[in-house]
Amino acid sequence: MFTKITRPLISNGSLPLSFLYRPLSISSVFFKNTPSKTDDKSLVEKKTDEKILRVEDSLKDLSSIKWRTEHNGKRLWPHDQWPERDLVNFPPYKLREAPNAVRWYFVPESWFKFFYDKTGVTGPYMFFYGLIIYGFSKEYIVLWYDFTEYLILAAAVITVVKKVGPMVGDIFRGWHQEEVDRYTSVVNNSKAMAGKMLHGYEESLERAKSVGKLGDARKDIINMALETAYRERMRQMYEAVKRRLDYQVALQNARKDFERTNMINWITSEVKKSITAKQEQDSLQACLNQLRQMASSSR
Structure with a gap:
């Protein structure tokens, strides 16, 4: 790490060797003057300038690359940016689930x-x-004297592997299955949430298809409401006009009844006034004579 930092400074000749290797020498620590603050500031500024230049160069290199996300309708991963790669003989690395x-x-x-x-x-x-x-x-x-020990050790290892190996394998497989289940549960939950969202989007699209019919229905409802209000107002106007006309008819009838009654009463009173007592007696005697004649003729 120290050589990586000092190499560009030495190549540029910006710092002397005594300053670069000063922390490595005890005499330089105790007997030589410490660097000034201005030197530290200049060193920090030069380092920051170099970092900025390196970052700019790396960005230029990345900007010159035209990354492709799809090729022939197939998604490309970062290591598959160039479809000319021989994926048959050099396939991308995949982690095996089992050895x-x-x-x-x-x-x-x-x-x-x-x-x-x-x-x-x-x-x-x-x-x-x-x-x-x-x-x-x-x-x-x-075949030395310790060859039998190797045979005994091999037999012991084989025995332990046969007896304890399946149990240890089951433990590790259980741990592995727990990790796999943890990751698969996250993926399945994400798929389930995505499926619910897609189902909701599909329902929204289906509902959006019937927006036109809903608009037509609302227009029909509004037109029916307007027609109902129009007919109600026409009925109210008809009833108001009818009441006024009935009032005028009743007024004319009342006037005619009053005039007829008044005329009849006046005529009756005038007639009664014109008839004298002698005329009443004569008319009464004439009526009695007619009744006697009718009675005699009926016998």
Whole structure:
């Protein structure tokens, strides 16, 4: 870290070597003068200027790159910005959920498959035992006095792995499954929330499709209300006019009744005034004579 900071300063010749290596020397600490505040300020300013230049250069480099987000309708990740990459022979790295299959607790399964294609089923086993025999014959594997300890240790390891291995594996798989469930629960919750939002958006779109029909219905309702108000006012006007006309008719009828009654009373009174007592007696005697004639004729 110190060399990274001092290298550009030494190359530029801005600081002397005595100042750069002053903290490394005891004599420079106790017997030499400390740097002034102006030197510290100039050093800080130069460092900030260099950082700004580096950041500007990096931004220029990034701005010159035209990042692509999609290619042929497929989303591109940061490591897939260039579709010319050979994704078949050099696919992007993916973390495996489980390790590769092995035999004998440490030999990869791919090695056995490689021998199956070349030598058949017995090839890897013959290679393994032949390699052991070759090691013994060339004394690469020396049968020393502690060889039995190795055999006992191997047997103990195999026994522990067979007895304790499944339990430990279950514990680690449980931890791994808890982590996976934690992350998948977050993803599933996000998917569920997104599904609810999409369902709500779809319902909103369906409701938006019927906005025109709703507007037409509201227009019809308003027109019906206006028609009802118009008819109600027409009825009120008809009733008001009818009441006035009925009043005029009743007034004329009352006037005519009054005039007829008054005329009848006047005529009756005038007639009564014109009839004398002798005329009444004569008319009464004439009526009696007519009644006698009618009675005699009926016999």
